[in-house]
Amino acid sequence: MTQTSDAILARMMALHPKIIDLTLDRVWQLLAALDNPQEKLPPVIHLAGTNGKGSTQAMIRAGLEGMGKRVHAYTSPHLARFHERIRLAGELISEAHLTEILDECYAANNGENITYFEITTVAGLLAFSRTPADFTLLEVGLGGRLDATNVITPEVSVITPVSIDHEQFLGDTLAKIAAEKAGIIKRGVPVVVGPQPEEAMEVIEAVAARLGAPLIAYGQHWHVHEEHGRLVFQDENGLLDLPLPALLGAHQIQNAGAALAALRHLGADEAACEAAMKNAEWPARMQRLKTGLLIEAAPEAELWLDGGHNAAAGIALADVLAKLPKRPTHLICGMLNTKDVSGYMQPLAAQAASLIAISIPDEVNTLSAEETEAAAKSVGIEAGTADSTLAALQAITARDPQARVLICGSLYLAGHILRENG
16 A cells, blocks of 8 residues: 555654654754755755744745745645645645655654654755755744754844743743744854844844854844835845735734845845735735635635734734724634633734634644633633534624634644635
8 A cells, every 4th residue: 555644644743752842862863864964955044933934934935936046945834734844946745755755754763762843854854955946944843942943054044023932842931932042043144133022132132142143133234114005124235115015914014024134135136025025925824715615604704814823923913903994803713722822812802893712623732612712701802612613603604794704813723724614
């Protein structure tokens, strides 16, 4: 019987009992067994940060592709299919290629302890090393210093905004979390830094100074803002007047700034910078759903999907909702029990007419619908529960067929929706 990537991925899950165990020892060992593919990559742009890594990466990729460059991209987690994590020279990895690469990594690991993220990251690096391209975009999975992607010396590092998240792994203060993110900074390698809280910025500046890594920092070396429906970016190379990012939200202006600062460092012209704004796509970041089973069930509704899941994401989402044309917004929300649920919901309270809580299907770490409902009520949102997204949507549209409905709270829920919606 032919192996499928799903079967090999399932085997990989059993190689290490803990889902997250931050160390690089196992990664280095497997890379050595595979003849060190991390040393054979096209020039790397390495991205860390709490919020905005994926969006910033998407804009950098759109800009580089606007220059006619072939770009590898690695991101996590995936939403609908694992293949989304590995993009080879612009195209998602094929099932046959993924199966072959995973099998090779599994065999080379020889039954040793290794986490799922570590071995699949090595698989991505191996695929990148064998496919010609001009650049490699690597997004950190968690933290930075001990993340499985932190085995390369990049052309440029990027640190997007840092906030409190994953405290159980990264530390319980902004300074501790920033120190983990700043672990991607390499000696002498320029680092683009997005807007940061002062406590985080002090740590990043100290690490960069110690390693002689030139800073390209927001508010010091580049500035970005919205003006008259346009994006205005300025750095030492001059002023750019560009379209607003295709990705919605005021927070995307800052992400766009970081992407543009990186692109300008890499020699991008104005046309490439415009492509970065116009052509970036990033699913489940205020994504408007226009086709599929959910639309068929509620054809008159305005349906949105977002995977943000921490307090900073809640603030950004509330800002986007406030700027949409006025109409009541109803939330369908499912969250993980590892998240600051009240912190996420507090900013949304002013924008949500109601919330229906659901448990995330097939997710062991889901918060129960009842717990999510209680969290919503605690911040003043009118809330109830439903057994599924479809049942929640039908309950909302039974009262208001033309409702604006936002499905939100978790990337795992977003992935489920993208798979099920078709």
